[in-house]
Amino acid sequence: MAGLSISSVTKRFGETEVLKGVTLDVADAEFVSLVGPSGCGKSTLLRIIAGLEDPTSGDIAIDGKAVTGTRAADRNLSMVFQSYALYPHLTVAENIAVPLRMRSLSAVQRLPLIGPFLPGAKEQRSEIATAVQSATEMLEIGPLLDRKPGQLSGGQRQRVALGRALVRDPAAFLLDEPLSNLDAKLRVQTRAEIAQLHRRLKATFIYVTHDQVEAMTMSDRIAVMMGGEILQCDAPSVIYEDPSNIRVAEFIGSPKINILPVELANTEMTLFGRVLGYITEAAQAGIYQLGLRPEALKLTQAAPVVTGTVAHMENLGSEVYAQIALANQTSRVTLRAAPAERRNLRLGAEVGLGFSLKDGLIFDADGKRQRRVEVAVTHEREVA
Amino acid sequence: MAEIDASIAARKPQEVNRQARTAWGLATPALALMFLILLVPVVVAGVLSFTNYSLGNSGFDWVGFKNFDRLFSRSTYEKMFIATFTYVVVVVPISVALGLGAALLVNSLGRIGDVYKTIYFLPVMATLLAMAIVWEFMLHPTIGVINQTFEMSCGTILEVIPFLANGCADGFPLWLGDRDYAIWVLCFIGIWQGFGFNMVLYLAGLTAVHRELYHAAEMDGAKSAWERFRLVTWPALGPTTVFVVTISCIRAFQVFDTVEAFWPQGGGPNKSTYVMMFAIFEKGVQQNLIGIGSAITMLFLVFVMFLTLIQRWLVERKVHYG
Ligand SMILES: Nc1ncnc2c1ncn2[C@@H]1O[C@H](COP(=O)(O)OP(=O)(O)O)[C@@H](O)[C@H]1O
Ligand SMILES: [Mg+2]
Numbered sequence: 001m002a003g004l005s006i007s008s009v010t011k012r013f014g015e016t017e018v019l020k021g022v023t024l025d026v027a028d029a030e031f032v033s034l035v036g037p038s039g040c041g042k043s044t045l046l047r048i049i050a051g052l053e054d055p056t057s058g059d060i061a062i063d064g065k066a067v068t069g070t071r072a073a074d075r076n077l078s079m080v081f082q083s084y085a086l087y088p089h090l091t092v093a094e095n096i097a098v099p100l101r102m103r104s105l106s107a108v109q110r111l112p113l114i115g116p117f118l119p120g121a122k123e124q125r126s127e128i129a130t131a132v133q134s135a136t137e138m139l140e141i142g143p144l145l146d147r148k149p150g151q152l153s154g155g156q157r158q159r160v161a162l163g164r165a166l167v168r169d170p171a172a173f174l175l176d177e178p179l180s181n182l183d184a185k186l187r188v189q190t191r192a193e194i195a196q197l198h199r200r201l202k203a204t205f206i207y208v209t210h211d212q213v214e215a216m217t218m219s220d221r222i223a224v225m226m227g228g229e230i231l232q233c234d235a236p237s238v239i240y241e242d243p244s245n246i247r248v249a250e251f252i253g254s255p256k257i258n259i260l261p262v263e264l265a266n267t268e269m270t271l272f273g274r275v276l277g278y279i280t281e282a283a284q285a286g287i288y289q290l291g292l293r294p295e296a297l298k299l300t301q302a303a304p305v306v307t308g309t310v311a312h313m314e315n316l317g318s319e320v321y322a323q324i325a326l327a328n329q330t331s332r333v334t335l336r337a338a339p340a341e342r343r344n345l346r347l348g349a350e351v352g353l354g355f356s357l358k359d360g361l362i363f364d365a366d367g368k369r370q371r372r373v374e375v376a377v378t379h380e381r382e383v384a
Numbered sequence: 385m386a387e388i389d390a391s392i393a394a395r396k397p398q399e400v401n402r403q404a405r406t407a408w409g410l411a412t413p414a415l416a417l418m419f420l421i422l423l424v425p426v427v428v429a430g431v432l433s434f435t436n437y438s439l440g441n442s443g444f445d446w447v448g449f450k451n452f453d454r455l456f457s458r459s460t461y462e463k464m465f466i467a468t469f470t471y472v473v474v475v476v477p478i479s480v481a482l483g484l485g486a487a488l489l490v491n492s493l494g495r496i497g498d499v500y501k502t503i504y505f506l507p508v509m510a511t512l513l514a515m516a517i518v519w520e521f522m523l524h525p526t527i528g529v530i531n532q533t534f535e536m537s538c539g540t541i542l543e544v545i546p547f548l549a550n551g552c553a554d555g556f557p558l559w560l561g562d563r564d565y566a567i568w569v570l571c572f573i574g575i576w577q578g579f580g581f582n583m584v585l586y587l588a589g590l591t592a593v594h595r596e597l598y599h600a601a602e603m604d605g606a607k608s609a610w611e612r613f614r615l616v617t618w619p620a621l622g623p624t625t626v627f628v629v630t631i632s633c634i635r636a637f638q639v640f641d642t643v644e645a646f647w648p649q650g651g652g653p654n655k656s657t658y659v660m661m662f663a664i665f666e667k668g669v670q671q672n673l674i675g676i677g678s679a680i681t682m683l684f685l686v687f688v689m690f691l692t693l694i695q696r697w698l699v700e701r702k703v704h705y706g
Contacts, residue, residue, distance in 0.1 A: 052603075071602075073603070073606065079600070085594065086600075090619075099605055
């Protein structure tokens with residue numbers, strides 16, 4: 001097991017720049033997720049780490065040793081592919097054994113008929129069988145050992161692919177959207193199992209996904225990628241509560257964060273022409289964006305900050321999401337409410353919304369987080 | 385209740401009968417055509433192979449297994465079997481291997497691959513009869529390019545090669561007229577003509593190989609091209625290979641036009657290229673010995689059927705991964 005470091009990696013395919021200088025350090029035994037929308041270059045970055053693709057510039061180091069010129073087979077990394085990439089003509093047991101056979105048996109020892117009778121081959125083969133055995137026990141795929149991949153369900157194939165990755169002891173595991181071909185229920189279950197596997201193996205994991213829920217639930221750290229760059233890399237709670245960029249804030253969290261335009265003039269911050277509060281420190285006047293998570297919005301009758309009508313409701317049982325069309329505005333905001341508040345949220349009902357300013361995230365017009373801009377509520381306006 | 389049950393039970397068989405009749409009615413034209421066009425000729429050939437029928441004769445005699453007996457006792461037919469099997473055994477493996485090799489090379493190229501593809505496929509598209517004339521020219525013992533090229537080596541250092549030394553001393557082979565060379569020339573032209581076809585089939589098969597499997601193989605430590613070929617390409621080409629080998633075998637058994645073009649009468653020097661198809665043509669058509677012609681045809685069908693059965697068995701047993 002080992003740490004990984006990626007420094008200023010760029011990649012172009014012809015004219016298109018897919019990676020624009022990615023730097024990321026992964027500690028030993030850490031679980032880092034690369035999350036971002038489709039096409040942002042996650043797989044490309046993972047394949048560059050694996051050595052299946054050469055970076056245009058930049059370096060990769062595994063355990064402190066630069067591996068930029070080293071071919072994939074010599075980097076001692078394991079990879080799980082999105083399509084699982086199992087060898088269709090081999091049984092489950094043979095599939096899992098391939099990485100060991102390729103590495104520990106010589107070409108002659110691997111020959112079909114005479115191979116097993118060569119000196120040393122017997123011990124090697126029984127070692128491989130033991131390793132395959134323990135990998136399959138860990139993943140509970142013992143009964144499937146003699147089947148071909150074509151006879152397995154998606155979830156079973158996924159386990160075999162995992163088994164093939166963990167049968168040897170690699171420096172790190174690279175997983176490229178391993179759950180995206182599973183149905184929703186199996187995905188939740190396998191998610192937990194992969195996280196457990198990580199704790200058990202104490203191995204370095206780099207996990208690529210476009211699903212922010214997977215990233216949030218499994219990772220030690222999340223690297224949010226967009227347009228070929230890592231926008232932020234932090235612990236899941238930091239990414240959610242303290243995003244440094246409006247695109248990170250919008251990508252992480254479901255339903256999406258509400259963004260409201262606010263204006264800063266003199267020392268006043270106004271929303272739709274109403275003064276929300278006063279900034280404590282001098283900041284540049286202009287248009288800013290106020291981000292409010294759905295749970296930051298509260299239904300209130302007394303002195304609402306904004307009012308609107310309920311345009312759409314989603315009742316999930318344990319919580320209710322309501323989309324509120326703001327009065328005199330084209331935009332909508334999403335509100336998370338407790339089931340008890342449901343009777344106030346009939347479709348078309350007029351509601352008032354309030355929020356606490358300390359829950360608001362302030363971004364500038366370009367989407368950069370403005371942590372310095374702090375707004376204090378004054379005596380005259382009590383924001384519920 | 386009982387009444388209703390009874391009426392349902394009574395109506396059901398009628399219904400089924402009517403459906404069955406309609407089904408048969410609809411299938412009859414196709415079945416009849418299939419019977420007439422595909423099966424009847426085979427049956428007729430089978431029947432005729434036990435007779436001494438000749439076209440134009442008003443009647444014929446049953447001769448039992450005499451035709452088949454002849455096939456397995458006369459030296460002409462022994463030569464026929466030797467020529468046919470030599471051709472099949474040489475042409476099939478080499479043209480399959482060359483087709484696979486060419487497909488792998490062409491597949492690894494980018495745009496230039498298309499040029500190679502077209503060039504290799506040219507002999508398949510060209511009419512063999514027309515190409516045979518060119519080959520005949522080139523192989524001519526005295527004025528042909530091939531022997532003239534060999535003669536240029538006489539007196540040079542190249543004479544250390546025994547073949548050239550012998551040629552310079554005693555004259556170069558007559559090729560088409562030489563009983564030791566004729567069958568090999570035939571094989572060579574068969575390979576030259578056929579491997580492009582196999583290449584195209586393999587190229588189609590290669591497009592179905594999942595690219596990520598090569599990446600998985602690399603991650604699993606398959607470092608050499610040979611290891612990747614063994615682990616990914618060759619198993620993925622299993623179904624294609626079975627098909628290519630079967631098709632090549634059948635085509636090799638059917639070789640005829642080259643023989644007919646080079647040796648219109650007789651089937652080569654000392655009958656060394658007297659292949660089955662040519663024998664059928666000579667006996668059945670040229671000499672109007674329908675009985676013996678039919679007997680060879682039946683034997684030919686047995687071989688082809690046997691090959692097809694092997695293919696079916698392999699496809700179902702060995703190379704079906706689904
Ligand atoms: N081999 C390639 N040639 C050209 N463009 C590529 C290649 N591989 C990926 N791309 C492009 O790079 C971008 C990022 O791809 P990828 O890393 O697969 O994204 P994702 O984040 O969805 O995994 C995409 O726009 C894709 O079209
Ligand atoms: Mg991807």
